[in-house]
Each structure stands twice: as C-alpha cells, then as structure tokens.
Amino acid sequence: MRNLVVSTGAGISAESGITTFRDAGGLWENYPVMDVASHDGFLRDPALIHKFYNGLRAKLVSAQPNAAHRGLVELEKNFNVNVITQNVDDLHERAGSSNVLHLHGELMKVRSLTHEERVYQLPCNELSDKGLETSVDTRDPYGDAVRPHIVFFQEAVPNFDRACMLAQKADVFVVIGTSLVVYPAASLLHYAPRSAEVYYIDPNPSAVPGHVHVIAKKATEGVRELIEILTHK
Numbered sequence: 728m729r730n731l732v733v734s735t736g737a738g739i740s741a742e743s744g745i746t747t748f749r750d751a752g753g754l755w756e757n758y759p760v761m762d763v764a765s766h767d768g769f770l771r772d773p774a775l776i777h778k779f780y781n782g783l784r785a786k787l788v789s790a791q792p793n794a795a796h797r798g799l800v801e802l803e804k805n806f807n808v809n810v811i812t813q814n815v816d817d818l819h820e821r822a823g824s825s826n827v828l829h830l831h832g833e834l835m836k837v838r839s840l841t842h843e844e845r846v847y848q849l850p851c852n853e854l855s856d857k858g859l860e861t862s863v864d865t866r867d868p869y870g871d872a873v874r875p876h877i878v879f880f881q882e883a884v885p886n887f888d889r890a891c892m893l894a895q896k897a898d899v900f901v902v903i904g905t906s907l908v909v910y911p912a913a914s915l916l917h918y919a920p921r922s923a924e925v926y927y928i929d930p931n932p933s934a935v936p937g938h939v940h941v942i943a944k945k946a947t948e949g950v951r952e953l954i955e956i957l958t959h960k
Contacts, residue, residue, distance in 0.1 A: 731808045737904060738946050798947075810824050811893060828893065832875070839869070847867065854873065884911055890912075900925045925938060927942065
C-alpha cells in the first residue's frame, strides 16, 4: 500500500470543541500563553501549570472525535497511514488511528521531572495521585515529582526527526487544520518528496507552493472530499 502521511493541527480538533491559544490573541483559556505553556512559566509557577492542565484534561474527557478523525481511520483501508499531530489531545487515538506521532506532547500523560523517559498515562495507579489531576506534590513510584508530558515553548521538539523521516517516505502528504506558521511543524511540508501528491485542508489556508492541492474547507468537510479524491484515483 502507498504511504499516506497526515500532518494535523488545531483545526482538526476545533470541531470537537477543543480550543487553542491562537483563538484569543495570546490567551489560552484566559491565561497568557507564556504563563501556562512555556518552560519559564513552569519554572516560575509549577502549581499554575498543574492546575491549568488539570482543567484541560477535564474538558478533553468529554470531547469526542469528529468525522475528520474518523475519516483518517477509514483511509487505513487503502493506505499505510501515519498521523503526525501538533495537538496534545488523544482524539486521533480514540477515533482508532493506528499510527500517531505527537510533536508537542500528550495531555493525558505526565512524566518524571528528573527522568523524562518515565512517562505515565493518566489515570495511573503508580502515581500518588491516581486520578486525572496532578499537583506539585504528585510523586511517581520512584519518589520523583512529575510534570505534564507537554513540549513547552522554549523546549526542543524531540519527535521532529521521526516526523521528518515519515514525511520523506510519503506517497501522499496531507496537511489539515494548521496555519503553517508554527515551526518546526510547518516545515514538514517541505520534507515530502517532489513525487508526492500534496493536499492542504483549511478553511483559511495560508499561501502554499503551486503543486499543493488546496481544499479550503473545515476539517470534517475537507477530509470527506479528500477521501473522495483518493479513493477514485
């Protein structure tokens, strides 16, 4: 089967009710972004960070995958599909996608502050707080404090090299629901081979090279059109 690589951003989850900090000019859920999504912010006020991400988790558990998420799963019938997402939600996984690579971390996970390879899926019986909420006092089985498993601003993107390798092997490369201004994720488009078919789904698409097929629709409508195009080739 041909390799279909999909790079998704906030737009694919917006129709599931998941908001992003870009919706309100530098505010995220009424907090300044750099207070709740930066390395410096975490060092300055870790209690606020825990509180903020506890609130996001509470909202995420009531959100549901939408038709765009499910449509990417449908494409697995005819393609070897890999999803590279900037989103920290788990809606791709809950929709049933087999291969999901998170660039910016995962909201439903935390990790040790001192041993970052120790990652825990919430809820987790191994942690001192066994529910979805954590705090500065939460400890893992080794006695270490934990932090959200999120790539904050000012931190490296550890999965970017893997994402580039996937993009380079694409026969079809699709970008969904992103402004193409968040780097390094935005540069993945340029790693797709010249021979690849490239599609860009967004209701307000940014300027892209001429070989990119633009579908100027919301994610749910755009993925439906993409499926029609790809299954009738």
